[in-house]
Amino acid sequence: MTKNIYKGKIVTLNVDTVTLPNGVTVDLEIVRHPGASAMVPIKDDGTVVLIRQFRHAAGGFIYEIPAGKLYQGEDPKTCAARELEEEIGYRAGKLELLSSIFTAPGFTDEVIHIYNATGLTKTEQKLDRDEVLDIVEMPLQEAIAMIQDGRIRDAKSMVGLQSVFIRSGNR
Numbered sequence: 127m128t129k130n131i132y133k134g135k136i137v138t139l140n141v142d143t144v145t146l147p148n149g150v151t152v153d154l155e156i157v158r159h160p161g162a163s164a165m166v167p168i169k170d171d172g173t174v175v176l177i178r179q180f181r182h183a184a185g186g187f188i189y190e191i192p193a194g195k196l197y198q199g200e201d202p203k204t205c206a207a208r209e210l211e212e213e214i215g216y217r218a219g220k221l222e223l224l225s226s227i228f229t230a231p232g233f234t235d236e237v238i239h240i241y242n243a244t245g246l247t248k249t250e251q252k253l254d255r256d257e258v259l260d261i262v263e264m265p266l267q268e269a270i271a272m273i274q275d276g277r278i279r280d281a282k283s284m285v286g287l288q289s290v291f292i293r294s295g296n297r
Contacts, residue, residue, distance in 0.1 A: 127142070128140050128141070128142050128143075129141045129142075131155075136159065136160075137157050137159050137234075138157070139155065139156070139157055140155075140156050141154070141155055141156075142154050154233075156234065156235065157233055157234040157235075157236070158234070158235055159195075159229075159234055160195060160196045160198060161195070161196045161202070161236055161237045161238065162194060162195050162196055162205070162237075162238045162239070162282075163193065163194065163196065163202045163203070163205040163206035163238065163239045163240075163241065164192065164193035164194075164206070164209075164239070164240045164241070164282045164283075164286060165191060165192055165193070165209070165210050165218070165221065165240070165241040165242070165243040166224070166241070166243060166286040166287060166289075166290045167191075167192065167210060167214060167216055167243040167246055168242065168244050168266065168290065169246055169263070170244075170246070172265060172266060173263050173264065173266075174263070174265070174266045175214050175246075175261060175263050176189050176190065176192075176261075176263070176264070176283070177190050177192055177214065177259045177260065177261060177262065178190075178259060178260045178262050179257070179258065179259035180259065188278075188280055189272060189280065189283065190278075190282070191240075191282065191283045191286045191287065192213040192214050193209060193213075194208070194209030194212065194213070202223075202226075203221055203223075203239075203241065205239075206218075206239070206241045206243070207221060210243055211249050211250075212251070212252045212253065213253065213259065215248060215250050215251035215252075216243070216246045216247065216248060216249060217246070217247045217249050218241075218243035218244060218246055219244060219246070220243070220244045220245045221242070221243055222241060222242045223239060223241055224240045224242050224285075224286060224289040224290065224293075225239075225240050225286075225289060226238070226239045227240065227281075227282065227285055229282070238282050240282060240285060240286040242286075242289075242290050242293070266287070266290065266294070267291075267296075270287060270291050270296075273288065
């Protein structure tokens with residue numbers, strides 16, 4: 127049984143009554159989210175393009191890879207291409223799926239599809255009015271160092287950057 131508590135612009139909060147595999151019946155608060163796509167944009171010279179975005183829930187500005195919410199029924203790769211151009215003003219010649227991750231499966235069904243974006247062509251940034259961000263370019267190795275020293279704490283960004291780093295033959 128599902129009881130809807132809240133339906134917002136982005137998320138829905140339900141209380142689901144479920145019987146667990148051990149036979150115990152419990153009420154679980156579940157945040158339903160349409161999912162998202164994120165991308166690790168790598169320029170031909172190996173530079174990664176990140177964003178430094180204001181995130182109220184995180185208490186201020188954080189470093190991230192570009193990402194955005196899926197529209198209902200939208201293909202994740204299409205979303206990745208759209209968000210790449212909107213947030214940082216680039217088109218990718220190639221989008222390769224790195225991973226699809228659950229963000230916090232203890233309370234949400236959100237899945238983020240993470241792509242490696244290469245063959246970048248400069249276009250024009252098209253930010254939404256609620257997006258406050260700066261574009262930050264750096265060598266991939268520097269972004270990895272920012273994960274190691276705690277300056278990058280965003281999970282999707284950590285997974286994406288480390289996946290690209292490992293695939294490039296670094297360890």
